Ligand SMILES: Cc1ncc(C[n+]2csc(CCOP(=O)(O)OP(=O)(O)O)c2C)c(N)n1
């Protein structure tokens with residue numbers, strides 16, 4: 104059967120259709136996304152939840168002239184399919200393929216690059232101000248933001264700013280699916296439920312209503328599946344108080360309803376806020392039932408869904424090792440507190456949250472708050488561990504310096520996803536943490552080379568009374584035995600893993616294992632430096648004295664990283680020796696398979712060996 108989607112390559116094609124065919128387009132688009140992600144992997148649940156919204160937006164608004172910004176952007180797959188990329192979607196998240204997030208360089212329809220959350224309202228507001236200045240009063244600026252993303256401070260800063268601006272053509276659409284990656288947290292979420300209670304809305308799928316409200320004890324759904332509303336009157340909403348014209352909540356899966364709302368809003372110049380309710384994973388039963396599992400995933404079989412592999416056969420991940428460690432440490436120390444800014448599953452904190460509910464805090468997408476919140480607890484002798492992705496810690500840099508380090512507070516940062524992350528690409532790479540952390544006084548920085556070292560260094564840093572950070576990469580561990588003890592090592596000391604000759608490789612983090620492969624072949628020396636700060640100066644100088652050249656190796660940006668720290672030590676000691684710095688080159692590295700990326704930037708064993716040979720060919724033969 105010919106599909107409508109076959110003839111839709113751009114939103115202009117969509118706009119040719121009568122509105123009664125849009126439901127059919129939605130069914131086809133949903134199948135297209137499902138088929139795609141089952142073959143490529145990617146962000147599924149969120150994309151399935153915005154099928155009708157995406158179609159209605161492109162149908163009514165004049166994209167790309169009207170600006171459309173997807174917050175986080177992990178839900179942009181249907182948008183990409185409708186905006187000229189349908190035939191290349193099979194390359195999504197792969198090297199040189201389509202990005203998993205909106206990207207300005209990829210399409211005119213991607214008005215703003217997103218991936219880190221809660222930026223959409225600020226960016227849309229900025230563009231709206233620019234349009235006002237240029238006298239372009241027709242352009243609409245639309246920010247689509249989820250109930251998770253809108254809870255972040257940055258979104259509020261933008262709303263606050265927008266609320267006092269005149270002549271701004273801005274539409275904020277809150278896509279409220281009652282989920283972040285994990286179940287929603289925080290009072291704002293409670294407020295959204297309250298809005299649902301107070302503002303009865305027509306024609307919403309009762310299944311959606313019921314599930315949306317199931318956490319709220321006050322709401323009863325009677326026999327004919329309607330609400331008996333306890334607090335049935337909401338006077339002015341929070342968003343109206345901010346100066347927005349609020350409408351909703353409406354059913355975000357009713358495509359005709361969305362179209363009629365958008366047609367009204369299109370001609371309504373000013374600050375508009377539309378609250379829609381959707382279901383994460385909509386239309387794929389398995390994802391509806393378990394939107395967390397189907398949030399971001401690898402390839403899977405559409406019929407059977409994700410089949411969990413035999414756990415014994417799989418290597419653990421560094422996040423799982425952290426998850427075990429924090430439970431063990433919490434058993435030993437009742438002052439330990441675990442904090443996550445909305446990354447419970449990814450950070451390995453599911454068990455900790457279950458076993459220690461009183462000591463577990465998911466603070467929502469609020470990295471800045473997470474860090475200062477931990478600092479506050481540390482003032483009262485609690486021992487917070489902030490589990491955070493390297494890329495998201497960037498958001499909380501000032502809090503780390505101003506609230507933790509200057510006051511020398513005892514906060515441990517468990518920094519996951521350091522180095523390149525693969526399919527999420529440049530926006531999510533943790534390439535900068537060594538560079539941005541090592542200039543902060545008081546802070547200890549550890550770089551474990553394997554899972555046993557990870558546990559040792561986590562315990563060491565945790566027991567240190569002051570700020571500390573342990574960074575480890577995304578994905579599988581190396582495969583060494585892990586001691587179940589909670590042992591510590593001496594802070595600021597590295598260890599020589601292999602004694603060879605001529606050239607010494609000073610390794611930071613898991614790349615030490617690649618260094619060992621090269622060194623075993625070429626008879627070089629390898630030191631696992633363990634700490635970037637304090638750096639083992641004595642070890643560096645003594646190894647420098649006994650070798651002809653030094654190679655530094657790290658999965659951090661080459662600029663300002665651990666290699667630079669080694670150069671500073673040599674310089675301070677007036678030591679002259681050739682040094683080759685190996686690390687992540689000074690450019691943004693887009694998505695791709697991690698192995699392939701490491702090969703491309705010369706950080707796999709072959710690349711390391713060939714860099715050393717070409718640089719030092721005269722020094723070791
Ligand atoms: C600053 C930042 N912190 C954390 C994340 C990780 N993250 C990606 S999507 C997501 C949940 C977003 O929830 P919501 O906005 O409600 O969108 P939904 O997935 O429900 O559609 C989180 C926490 C991120 N992308 N950016």
Ligand SMILES: CC(=O)[C@@H](O)[C@H](O)COP(=O)(O)O
Nearest residue numbers: 175177218399449520527577
């Ligand atoms: C969109 C987003 O920011 C997250 O979903 C992220 O993609 C998770 O990454 P991991 O798969 O590394 O947990």
Ligand SMILES: [Mg+2]
Nearest residue numbers: 249250251282
């Ligand atoms: Mg959500």
